[in-house]
Structure formats: structure tokens, C-alpha cells
Amino acid sequence: MQTLSTEQRTFFETAVSTYQADLAADTSAQAYLTSRGLSPADAATWRLGVVRRPLVGHESYAGRLALPYLTPAGVVNLRFRCIQPHNCKTVVLWVDEKGKEHNCVKYLSIDGMESNLFNVLDLKKESPYIGVTEGELDAMTLSLCGIPAVGVPGVENWQDHFGRCLADFDLVYSFTDGDKAGKAFGRFLAREAKARPVRVPRGQDINSIYQEKGADGVRALIAG
Numbered sequence: 001m002q003t004l005s006t007e008q009r010t011f012f013e014t015a016v017s018t019y020q021a022d023l024a025a026d027t028s029a030q031a032y033l034t035s036r037g038l039s040p041a042d043a044a045t046w047r048l049g050v051v052r053r054p055l056v057g058h059e060s061y062a063g064r065l066a067l068p069y070l071t072p073a074g075v076v077n078l079r080f081r082c083i084q085p086h087n088c089k090t091v092v093l094w095v096d097e098k099g100k101e102h103n104c105v106k107y108l109s110i111d112g113m114e115s116n117l118f119n120v121l122d123l124k125k126e127s128p129y130i131g132v133t134e135g136e137l138d139a140m141t142l143s144l145c146g147i148p149a150v151g152v153p154g155v156e157n158w159q160d161h162f163g164r165c166l167a168d169f170d171l172v173y174s175f176t177d178g179d180k181a182g183k184a185f186g187r188f189l190a191r192e193a194k195a196r197p198v199r200v201p202r203g204q205d206i207n208s209i210y211q212e213k214g215a216d217g218v219r220a221l222i223a224g
Contacts, residue, residue, distance in 0.1 A: 002114040004076060012068070012075040015058065019049025019066040026050050029065065032083040036137060037144075037211050046070065046119075046140055051080065061108060067136045069116045072124075077116045079136065079153060080108045107135075107153070115157035117165060122148040129171040129222075132195055134185050138175060138206040145215040147222070149175070155185050163193045173198050173222060177205045198222060 004012075023029050023043060029050035033043055049066035051058060061080040069077035082088055088104040095101050109115070117123075119139045122130065131149035133139045139151030150165070152158060166172050174195035176182035182200065189195035198221050200206065210218050 009074055009076075011055070012078060015055050015078060016047050016049060016066065016068045016075050018053055018055065019051055020044075020047055021049075022052040023048060023050045023066075026052060029083060032065070036207055038137075038140065042140070042144060047075075050083075064108065067118070069118055069120075071120055077113055078110060079118075081136075082106050109153065109157075115153050115159060117162055118151035118153065119143060120150060120165070122150060123165060128169065129173060130166060130169045131173045131175050131198075132166070132189055132193065133175045133206060134177070134182070141207045141210045142175060142218065145210065145218040147173075147219065155188055158188070158192060166193050166195075171196060175206050175221070176200065178202045 030040070030043075033039075033048065038048075047068045047070060049068075051061045051064050051066055054062050063084070064080035065083050067079045067081060068075045069079070082104055084091075084104070086104070088106040091104040092101045093104050118136045122139075122143055125148045127148045129148070131139075131142045131147050133142065133149060133151045134155060135153070136151045139149045142149035152162065172189075172193050172195040174186045174189040174193075175198050176186040176189075178200040179202070182205075186195070186197040190197060200209070200221070206218060209221070213220075
């Protein structure tokens, strides 16, 4: 596990505070969060922000949603999500000298930083079970629905110690997207964390179910 210096921790705290303040004055970013079912109070809980005044080294994240990785010791990492109203996979940002097209990347991580579990504060909640999602927004959504949850920043970023973090729970649920990639991620979590896959309807994810059916609709996925 990566150990942060005092300077790194201070920088992360400054970044999060700056981007939180930027979000408070950014109606378009606020509208995006509202469209995903996240209120201003929810944004404050997870200290979400938007990068309008990027700190040094964060220039390439301008305009993106800032997702802090909060722990009892403070902020240990950040990721940045595109919130533009487009399909990132089809948007070409630039073409290199060899003619290769480079598309918008939905999530960007900080170079040189190891991956972390998102929403680890939920690991401290009194619960016999915990949910695991691929991504931060679904983890926040589960937590809002009363289901403790952590998010993995992409299956390729899984670390061996993540499984140990989940070992104290009687039951681990994997809440993956209702598509081919989601099923593959569910199989991966079954191997790595002995997770029980939760069936999500095709073409949906936890956040879309929350928007459509509310917290009761999400909790119904594991009822019975």
C-alpha cells in the first residue's frame, strides 16, 4: 500500500477544498449530479467537486468531476470523471502525428498513484454484508440506499489487499453493470472476494435503477 507524505496529504486536502468551492458556484456540474440523483448534501458528504481552478499538475482534469477518496486519516487519492453530455467512446479529442485518434476518457487517475478502494468509511459500518461496485457513483448510490458499499476504480486496478478489507463481512455482494463487461467483473469478484453476484437488469446499473425506482428499487435487488 502506498504511503503519502505530509506534503501530498496537504496538497490533496487543498485540491478537494478548492474543487468543492468550485462546485458550489457551478450550476452545470450541480445539474449533472442532480441528474444522477445526488443532492447538494450528498455531494458534501463525499466532498465532491468540479475542477474549474486546477491546481498545478491538475490542468488536464479541468471541467471534470473531482471524486475524493476519503479515509479516517483524510484524503488519500482523487479521480476525475468526465461530465460532458456525450459518449466518451465516440468523441475524438485529438489525432496524433501517426493519425491515431484519441477519444475522451471517462475516468482519469493521477499518474503515479496506486489505486484505492472508494468509500472505505463504509467498511466501519455495523453490517453483516457489504456491496462492491465498479466505480464511485454506484458505491455512493448504494450507500445512500442504506447498503454499505465500496467502489473499485476498474477491475484492472484491483489490489490483493482489497479482498482482505472485505474479509470481516459475512457476505459480500457484487453490484455490477447489466452488460457483458459487468458479468465478467462479477465473475472476477466471485474469485477474488467470494462475492455473490447481484442480478442487475440488462443495460442498467445501480444508479440508473436508483433514478428510476428509488432506494426501495435498489434494496429489492438483495431482498429475500
